[in-house]
Amino acid sequence: MIKLAILGYGNIGKAVEQAVKSSDDMILSGIFHHNDNIENLDADVVALCTPTREVPAFAEKIARQGVCTVDSFDIHGRIYDLKKALAPVAAASSSVSVIAAGWDPGSDSVVRALLLAAAPKGVTYTNFGPGRSMGHTVAAKSVAGVKDALSMTIPLGTGIHRRMVYVELEAGAEFQEVEKRILCDDYFAHDETHVLQVPSVEALNNVAHGVNMVRSGVSGTTHNQRFEFNMQIDNPALTGQVLVSCARAAVRLRGEGRFGCYTMIEIPPIYMLPGDEERLIRTLV
Amino acid sequence: MIKLAILGYGNIGKAVEQAVKSSDDMILSGIFHHNDNIENLDADVVALCTPTREVPAFAEKIARQGVCTVDSFDIHGRIYDLKKALAPVAAASSSVSVIAAGWDPGSDSVVRALLLAAAPKGVTYTNFGPGRSMGHTVAAKSVAGVKDALSMTIPLGTGIHRRMVYVELEAGAEFQEVEKRILCDDYFAHDETHVLQVPSVEALNNVAHGVNMVRSGVSGTTHNQRFEFNMQIDNPALTGQVLVSCARAAVRLRGEGRFGCYTMIEIPPIYMLPGDEERLIRTLV
Numbered sequence: 001m002i003k004l005a006i007l008g009y010g011n012i013g014k015a016v017e018q019a020v021k022s023s024d025d026m027i028l029s030g031i032f033h034h035n036d037n038i039e040n041l042d043a044d045v046v047a048l049c050t051p052t053r054e055v056p057a058f059a060e061k062i063a064r065q066g067v068c069t070v071d072s073f074d075i076h077g078r079i080y081d082l083k084k085a086l087a088p089v090a091a092a093s094s095s096v097s098v099i100a101a102g103w104d105p106g107s108d109s110v111v112r113a114l115l116l117a118a119a120p121k122g123v124t125y126t127n128f129g130p131g132r133s134m135g136h137t138v139a140a141k142s143v144a145g146v147k148d149a150l151s152m153t154i155p156l157g158t159g160i161h162r163r164m165v166y167v168e169l170e171a172g173a174e175f176q177e178v179e180k181r182i183l184c185d186d187y188f189a190h191d192e193t194h195v196l197q198v199p200s201v202e203a204l205n206n207v208a209h210g211v212n213m214v215r216s217g218v219s220g221t222t223h224n225q226r227f228e229f230n231m232q233i234d235n236p237a238l239t240g241q242v243l244v245s246c247a248r249a250a251v252r253l254r255g256e257g258r259f260g261c262y263t264m265i266e267i268p269p270i271y272m273l274p275g276d277e278e279r280l281i282r283t284l285v
Numbered sequence: 286m287i288k289l290a291i292l293g294y295g296n297i298g299k300a301v302e303q304a305v306k307s308s309d310d311m312i313l314s315g316i317f318h319h320n321d322n323i324e325n326l327d328a329d330v331v332a333l334c335t336p337t338r339e340v341p342a343f344a345e346k347i348a349r350q351g352v353c354t355v356d357s358f359d360i361h362g363r364i365y366d367l368k369k370a371l372a373p374v375a376a377a378s379s380s381v382s383v384i385a386a387g388w389d390p391g392s393d394s395v396v397r398a399l400l401l402a403a404a405p406k407g408v409t410y411t412n413f414g415p416g417r418s419m420g421h422t423v424a425a426k427s428v429a430g431v432k433d434a435l436s437m438t439i440p441l442g443t444g445i446h447r448r449m450v451y452v453e454l455e456a457g458a459e460f461q462e463v464e465k466r467i468l469c470d471d472y473f474a475h476d477e478t479h480v481l482q483v484p485s486v487e488a489l490n491n492v493a494h495g496v497n498m499v500r501s502g503v504s505g506t507t508h509n510q511r512f513e514f515n516m517q518i519d520n521p522a523l524t525g526q527v528l529v530s531c532a533r534a535a536v537r538l539r540g541e542g543r544f545g546c547y548t549m550i551e552i553p554p555i556y557m558l559p560g561d562e563e564r565l566i567r568t569l570v
Contacts, residue, residue, distance in 0.1 A: 018505030022405070080566045100570055107403050109570040110554055111396070111514075116569065117530035117557035118392050118523060120307070220303030220529075222522030229396075230513040237507030238403060244505075245402035263570045265555045269395055272402035281365045284401065285385055285394040285548045 002251050003029040004244070005041055007058060008049035011207070012072065015240025016047045023244060025274040041067050044254075045247040048072075049240075056082055059097055066093040068250040070243050072102030079105060079263060087261040096254040097261045101246035102239040103231070104128070106264055108211060111229045113265040115215045119225040122217025127155035131209030131235060133163070139187035140165050145173030146182075148201040155212055156192075163193040168201045209235040245272035287536050288314040289529070290326055292343060293334035296492070297357065300525025301332045308529060310559045326352050329539075330532040333357075334525075341367055344382055351378040353535040355528050357387030364390060364548060372546040381539040382546045386531035387524040388516070389413070391549055393496060396514045398550040400500045404510040407502025412440035416494025416520060418448070424472035425450050430458030431467075433486040440497055441477075448478040453486045494520040530557035 004020050006013045009031055020028045029043045034050065038061065045068035048055050055073045062069050063086060073082055079100045086097045100106060104126065112124055129152065136151035143149075147170045154162040165182055169175060179195040182188055198204065213229040231238075246264065249271035253262065273280055289305050291298045294316055305313045314328045319335065323346065330353035333340050340358045347354050348371060358367055364385045375382045385391060389411065397409055414437065421436035428434075432455045439447040450467055454460060464480040467473055483489065498514040516523075531549065534556035538547065558565055 015505050015507070018507070022503075022505055076570070077567075079570050080563055083566065103403070105570045107399055110399055112569045113554035113558060113565075114392055114395055117554065118388070118527055120526070120530075120559075218307075219519065219522040219526035220300050220307055222300070222303070222519045225519065225523060226515075226517045228513075228515040230511075230515075232511045234504065234507045234510065237504040238510060241405070241504035242403055245405075263566055265566070265569055266553045268551045268553055269398040269402065270550045273398060274405075278365055280398075281368065281548055281550070282362075284397045284550055285361070285364050285390045 002026045002248060003042065003044045004247055005030040005032060005043035005046045006049055007032045007038065007046050007062075008051075009033055010049060011236040012239050012243070013047075013049035015236040016049055016243050017240075018237070019241045019244035023248075023274060025248070026244070038062065039065070041065060043067055044251050045070060047243045047247055049243075056085065059086055059099070060089050063089045063095050063097050064093055066095050068095050068247070068254055069097045070101050070247045070250055071097075071099055072106065072239050072243055073099050074102060074105055076105060083261045083263060090261050091259045094254070094259050096250040096259055098246040098250045098264070098267065099261060100263050101242055103233070103235075103242060104211065106239075106242050108213060108229075110264050110269070111213060115213075115217065115227050118227065119215060119217025119219045122215055122225070124213060124215040125157070125159045127157060127159060127212040127214070128161060129153035129155045129210055132207070136163060136165070136187050139185055140167065140182055143178060143181045143185065145170055145178040150201050150204055155210075161191055163188055163191050165193060165195045166198045166201055166204055167195060168198060207235045209233060248272055248274060287311045287533060288327065288329045289532055290315040290317060290328035290331045291334055292317045292323065292331050292347075293336075294318055295334060296521040297524050297528070298332075298334035300521040301334055301528050302525075303522070304526045304529035308533075308559060310533070311529070323347065324350070326350060328352055329536050330355060332528045332532055334528075341370065344371055344384070345374050348374045348380050348382050349378055351380050353380050353532070353539055354382045355386050355532045355535055356382075356384055357391065357524050357528055358384050359387060359390055361390060368546045368548060375546050376544045379539070379544050381535040381544055383531040383535045383549070383552065384546060385548050386527055388518070388520075388527060389496065391524075391527050393498060393514075395549050395554070396498060400498075400502070400512050403512065404500060404502025404504045407500055407510075409498060409500040410442070410444045412442060412444060412497040412499070413446060414438035414440045414495055417492070421448060421450070421472050424470055425452065425467055428463060428466045428470065430455055430463040435486050435489055440495075446476055448473055448476050450478060450480045451483045451486055451489055452480060453483060492520045494518060533557055533559060
């Protein structure tokens with residue numbers, strides 16, 4: 001049995017708990033909050049469910065103890081840097097860290113890699129939504145006059161997105177002014193953005209999200225090879241499940257002595273799955 | 286540069302040739318036909334493009350020389366057996382064989398594995414076509430009175446398929462009789478099958494094919510997680526490209542000393558791709 005501990009107990013931490021409890025090959029060995037003591041962990045692997053910016057420091061601290069980690073660090077431009085920072089720490093302590101293990105980055109990354117292998121020339125468009133953008137929601141919330149906000153990402157195709165920003169105003173704030181501030185914000189200035197005033201942002205709360213990925217490419221010298229991947233999912237539930245599946249892969253890689261830091265495209269997909277190799281190959285391949 | 290040789294020069298062999306010539310990290314080191322001498326091969330890897338039933342013997346013969354192999358062996362029920370037979374041969378000669386490397390089995394298998402990791406409970410339906418079924422076409426061609434035949438697979442959803450069988454009759458054959466024989470054949474008796482007489486089967490020739498894969502599953506305890514993967518592709522071009530991408534993976538695995546036999550779900554997707562690891566991770570993850 002794989003002993004998995006959870007660090008951070010928000011939406012994602014709770015989803016990891018459910019995924020672990022649904023896995024026959026794992027037991028939940030602890031749930032830790034932000035400021036808990038995380039020395040001498042009784043765990044094979046820790047799922048890091050803190051805000052993404054806190055992931056690198058926690059990952060390093062835990063990897064140093066020789067305990068595997070898995071996270072859904074999602075700042076795309078810094079994933080490779082995180083890998084380079086964590087890899088020597090994990091290698092030195094004989095552990096494995098799997099990073100950027102969610103759906104994007106994460107399972108979508110695997111699909112992008114596979115489509116590139118299948119049709120090396122061409123363009124892949126990843127269209128997100130409809131669903132809440134965490135980054136844009138935080139940006140909208142920080143605008144003066146906004147009491148609460150929600151920014152929905154709407155896919156318009158070819159990687160172009162519309163932002164639908166729902167705002168609840170602070171007493172005395174004027175909508176036109178708030179709208180102007182949001183439209184000028186760098187997070188929104190480059191996309192088609194609509195700001196709408198609502199009486200309650202909480203009433204719109206919904207963790208549904210989606211992806212539509214499209215590739216038209218060339219296999220060998222043959223053009224017009226067409227691929228499409230779609231998901232409509234509960235966002236924290238999928239992220240939590242992918243974290244748990246990648247926790248399994250981390251422990252497997254450690255068992256093989258392949259210490260270090262991996263993104264999902266560097267892991268054999270079968271390592272994410274429980275059960276007998278023969279049964280998996282006979283049923284999936 | 287990876288030296289790749291082709292064994293078998295039909296549709297797939299020609300597609301492999303095009304994919305190799307389109308790859309900056311490979312050179313084509315030879316094209317061999319069925320009865321050519323394949324001792325002392327000047328190649329890192331041989332792409333086996335023979336009929337599928339001849340793959341196991343050729344793979345073993347080449348692996349014994351310490352040369353990697355890649356094939357698109359497609360008899361689903363025997364893939365694991367082929368792995369078990371080839372693995373010790375490859376291990377003993379310090380080579381790597383990648384098997385069942387096409388699109389189904391192949392890239393579809395990777396998607397199936399990924400969706401199982403993302404939502405472990407549920408059903409995945411793989412719907413094939415519209416496109417020509419090789420097995421059913423061969424079965425129809427072997428029926429008495431048939432001069433030429435083409436069996437198209439039409440997806441009806443939930444893994445149920447219709448067979449559209451186009452037949453050109455031999456002189457003197459009677460259509461009703463031929464139709465009856467086809468409908469009784471074990472290849473066709475279990476599916477909705479329509480037999481149509483045409484003046485020329487050659488006039489219908491088209492290597493287009495497709496897949497529609499659908500999964501509704503459970504992540505953790507959250508139901509209604511929905512995934513869909515679609516392709517509309519030139520069949521030999523995609524198979525040839527996947528073979529070449531997996532040839533790259535075979536050579537990479539050999540370079541790491543990980544000798545043996547692998548299906549695509551046992552390979553890190555990044556190993557199928559050329560170029561710098563940092564660039565790939567920064568652009569794909």
